[in-house]
Amino acid sequence: MEPFDYVIVGAGPAGCVLANRLTEDPAVRVALVEAGPDRNARKAIVRIPLAMVTFMAPALAFLGGPKFMSWFETEPEPGLQGRSIALPRGKGTGGSSNVNGQIFMRGQREDFDGWRDGGCPGWGFDDLLPYFRKLERFELLAEPRSGNHIRFGKRPLSEQIDAAFHGTDGPLNIAPLRSVNPMAHAYLEAAQLAGHELNPDFNGASQNGVGLYTFTQKNGQRVTAEGAYLDPVRHRSNLTIIPDTQVTKVRFEGQTATGVAWKRGGETGTIAARETILATGAFVSPQLLMLSGVGKARELARHGIPLVRDLPGVGENLQDHLDVTLEYRAKSTAPYGISWRALPRNVLHVLDWIIRKRGLFSSTTGEGGGFISTDPKSDRPDIQLFFCTGRANTQAASGFTGHGFLMHICQLRPGSIGRVALKSADPDERPSILYNFFRGESTMDTLRAGIRLARKIMAQKPFAPHLDAEVDPGPEVESDGALDAFIRQSVGTLFHPVGTCAMGQGPEAVVDPQTLRVHGVNGLRVVDASIMPTIVSANTVAATYCLAEKGADLIKQERTARQRAA
Structure with missing residues (x-):
């Protein structure tokens, strides 16, 4: 042949x-x-x-x-006290x-x-x-x-997009969320109160700010x-x-x-x-x-x-991105979750998916985003936020029952090779596979600062009707040493190896x-x-x-x- x-x-x-x-x-x-x-x-x-x-x-x-x-795994990582990380x-x-x-x-x-x-x-x-x-x-x-x-x-979101940065006839459809959970709006309001500007398009002229993902x-x-x-x-x-x-x-x-x-x-x-x-x-x-x-x-x-x-x-x-997750228990049923109180709404979500392809099943729960600099001397973002409108989490899910939300803090350029x-x-x-996290030029400083920045957002008034408690790592984990221990114990990757x-x-x-x-x-x-x-x-x-x-x-x-x- x-x-x-x-x-x-x-x-x-x-x-x-x-x-x-x-x-x-x-x-x-x-x-x-x-x-x-x-x-x-x-x-x-x-x-x-x-x-x-x-x-x-x-x-x-x-x-x-x-x-x-297909599953891979790191060797025991010296910077993580010998812990290995699963890599799907x-x-x-x-x-x-x-x-x-x-x-x-x-x-x-x-x-x-x-x-x-x-x-x-x-x-x-x-x-x-x-x-x-x-x-x-x-x-x-x-x-x-x-x-x-x-x-x-x-203004309508579509009016805030600069066409110079986008195509309209390519093979890959890039879409806004079909259904936005109310918690995503609470996140955007809270982030603005914490001093961060709205960004309608992270793929536009500037990545800085908070917004909704596409x-x-x-x-x-x-x-x-x-x-x-x-x-x-x-x-x-x-x-x-x-x-x-x-x-x-x-x-x-x-x-x-x-x-x-x-x-x-x-x-x-x-x-x-x-x-x-x-x-x-x-x-x-x-x-x-x-x-x-x-x-x-x-x-x-x-x-x-x-x-x-x-x-x-x-x-x-x-190289890969480093990621830690803050988990919050909710006192409202606004976040996605499984509970008796949310049963009628979840039945409607099933019907909404079958009939209109909208609702919970059209979401990955990772709805809110943010690109922020933890360095006061630079406006170039070094962390990425993922606000998840439910507790289900590919990295370390605590479960699908009950109601809560997550905040991922991702270090964009960790420095580990x-x-x-x-x-x-x-x-x-x-x-x-060995990442060498927190060795060489890779430190915990950015993630630690990112956690504190994320907590400042979560402490704003729009979350008051919903937030019951931070359950992981918990509000008592506050000092540099305690945060470093939490990071070392729980950090993972965002599965972005390059x-x-x-x-x-x-x-x-x-x-x-x-x-x-x-x-x-x-x-x-x-x-x-x-x-x-x-x-x-x-x-x-x-x-x-x-x-x-x-x-x-x-x-x-x-x-x-x-x-x-x-």
Whole structure:
């Protein structure tokens, strides 16, 4: 059989974008290989936004969530007194967009300009804005009436959006909440009383302030990478989707990649391709490179893996967002929850979902947001707030019964640098992951300040009718030492790993920013969140979609130039 032009490994957001864009040319043959199941976008547990709280709850495994999950775990973290952190990733076509919180947040101009100035020309904010606009259908501009139900200041929300920052005809629908819990409005009022300005659009000219998040949803239902990018083109004859198939290594002839080896159940085989593109994320992409002989020579020799290219940066530079959660018990039933008092309303929520795709089931509960600086010398936000209108929490849920709310405090640029390494040459064995939290330049100062800032918001008058008590960590946890102990005991990540195949030109760089080719080998590229040289100051999926759109353009431009030269 004639080799494919491209074999894409991984059908998460980046892989789905690449499959769509590269097959726009009918002369290009593409194979998309995914370790998990296919055709997930219309399954109820995926499309119902609220169902995302069930994916990591063992008691709700009977709903089918585990088959969409792939679990990793850190090594015992020295900075957390030896505690390990569970690290879930999505599995199946759609990848983590099947299971995430659906918040669509780009990051700060400084993030991307930092990429550009750090050795990645062409990756500044102004370079990437056309791709952010290309990928999105921003519903508040495409359908201004979709935001009429949201009270935001004194003007309709749709009138406060700057069209220069958004697209209206892209494949990915970005929508406001279909139903806003009253607690989200209380949060916005309280935050203003605490001194924070309203921001109608965190993806506009400025990220600073408090507001309501926008989501990868349409008509109240989750929009996944599969639904947005893959389903509309899966009929193309030049696209072959190969699900439930684990790629075990990239095959090389000399220093040229010739395709991949795979296994499925008891079967094994190979796929020949002129180019191989890894899009398996910040844990698996470096693992596959190392299993294939691309990585730090000494480490590969330790596992008996023949060296193809000594590339010491593979698996290094691991970054993620740090997150702690304050939990509050409510004395009102305004927050979402299960109780006898709320039973009639919850029955109505079920009917509202069935009939109108609104209400509780159209929410992830993470409705209110904020980007705030804890540094009085800087107005660049270093923390992100997530105000959740219920107690269900993917990181550490106390339960679904009763009524309460949560405030997440996320440190946007923690400063910790970790690594991903092989435990063995067995592709079935999960890699060794170490974040090095609170070591090196990573301190607790920002999270500690963020907790105090969040508590100031919660102490404002709009919460008085609702707030009964802070139950975790509790009001007695107030001193620096007590807060540090709480952080060390409870901190987790927001499941935003990046950086382990970083693009750049230095000795630790893995990928060429001009082509996304792996340095020193032929026919191999990486296009996923692992190529980010530094983490963005927001949820990472939006930037992943964007870099894949730009990556697809770079690949297509290179192919066109090659054809013209021939």
